[in-house]
Amino acid sequence: MQISTDLSRSAIRRSPRVLFVLSLGPACALGGVVWALLQPYRITLLHPYGQGFWWLLAEPPIYVVVVGLLFHWLVAPGVVEDFEDPEREGPP
Amino acid sequence: MIADSFLIPPSEHVHWWFATGFLVLALCFAARAAVGPEVWDRRPWRRYLFPGLLFGMGLLMFPVMVFFTNSAIHMVAHGSWAEAMMLAGGAQLGLAAGKLKNPLWNLTIPLGLFVGGVAILVHEQNGWLYSRAAFGHHLIGWIAVVGTIVPLVLVFRPRSIVVGLCFAALLVSISTVLYADRDTAPIFGHLSPEAGEPHR
Numbered sequence: 001m002q003i004s005t006d007l008s009r010s011a012i013r014r015s016p017r018v019l020f021v022l023s024l025g026p027a028c029a030l031g032g033v034v035w036a037l038l039q040p041y042r043i044t045l046l047h048p049y050g051q052g053f054w055w056l057l058a059e060p061p062i063y064v065v066v067v068g069l070l071f072h073w074l075v076a077p078g079v080v081e082d083f084e085d086p087e088r089e090g091p092p
Numbered sequence: 093m094i095a096d097s098f099l100i101p102p103s104e105h106v107h108w109w110f111a112t113g114f115l116v117l118a119l120c121f122a123a124r125a126a127v128g129p130e131v132w133d134r135r136p137w138r139r140y141l142f143p144g145l146l147f148g149m150g151l152l153m154f155p156v157m158v159f160f161t162n163s164a165i166h167m168v169a170h171g172s173w174a175e176a177m178m179l180a181g182g183a184q185l186g187l188a189a190g191k192l193k194n195p196l197w198n199l200t201i202p203l204g205l206f207v208g209g210v211a212i213l214v215h216e217q218n219g220w221l222y223s224r225a226a227f228g229h230h231l232i233g234w235i236a237v238v239g240t241i242v243p244l245v246l247v248f249r250p251r252s253i254v255v256g257l258c259f260a261a262l263l264v265s266i267s268t269v270l271y272a273d274r275d276t277a278p279i280f281g282h283l284s285p286e287a288g289e290p291h292r
Contacts, residue, residue, distance in 0.1 A: 017126045017127055020122075020126045021123045021126050021127060024119050024122055024123060025119070028115070028119060052098070053098060054098075054101040054102060054105055055102075057101075057105075058101070058102075058104075058105040058108055058109075060108045060111070060112075060271050063108065063111075063112045063115075064112075064115065064271075067112060067115050067116055067119070068119075071116070071119045071123075075119070075120070075123065075138070075141075076123065078135055078138065079123050079127055079131065079132065079138070082127070082131050082134045082135065083127045083131045
């Protein structure tokens with residue numbers, strides 16, 4: 001009976017393509033954060049007084065962060081799963 | 093008069109929303125290039141993701157054409173983008189659904205990019221350094237016209253990772269210029285006095 005974990009089996013070796021797909025969302029979100037730090041005046045929520053409805057809705061750096069996070073959470077996992085398991089049939 | 097009111101957002105905001113659409117397209121194309129079209133197309137919702145978005149962006153360009161244009165040339169330009177994007181998105185939807193079989197339908201993407209680029213260049217009547225918006229329009233126009241070669245090559249080499257990533261980078265560059273757009277702002281310290289009062 002094996003009690004200890006076989007590290008060689010549990011360690012996941014991911015291909016560069018998978019790492020690339022997994023890095024797309026965080027890289028995009030990081031770009032939005034860096035943009036927000038460089039141009040904080042583009043986020044009107046930081047200085048909301050006197051701003052109209054559209055100016056409070058339009059927050060480009062936040063859009064970039066949200067796009068990156070949504071891609072990372074909703075799209076990338078399925079892409080990686082399908083790439084690593086070519087036999088698997090996707091849901092209809 | 094509904095322009096500049098609660099009902100109509102500033103035109104720069106519309107540019108930012110379309111920039112977000114191009115950013116989503118770029119991420120999808122980058123991932124698709126990395127894993128290959130077969131893996132990307134394995135799940136039906138993913139197969140329809142970027143064609144649907146492209147078609148939707150074309151559809152949304154029609155209200156932009158109606159509410160944000162102030163001359164015939166502006167209206168024709170925006171209308172041509174709307175039609176070109178809807179054609180490309182519709183063709184991609186047809187290919188994804190299996191209704192269209194001929195891969196040459198993929199030529200609608202470079203066609204749409206080229207038509208869009210020419211329309212942007214033709215309808216921007218001010219010089220490069222008139223304002224940031226004028227600069228952005230010239231830059232996007234030339235990016236689109238010259239960049240047409242990338243999706244054109246992708247039609248004939250659909251599994252090329254390099255070409256696929258180049259196309260994603262092209263979409264990111266369009267998105268970046270759209271995000272940088274402001275209604276009235278200087279570019280490299282230049283702003284025509286006729287452009288109006290600048291703001292950040």
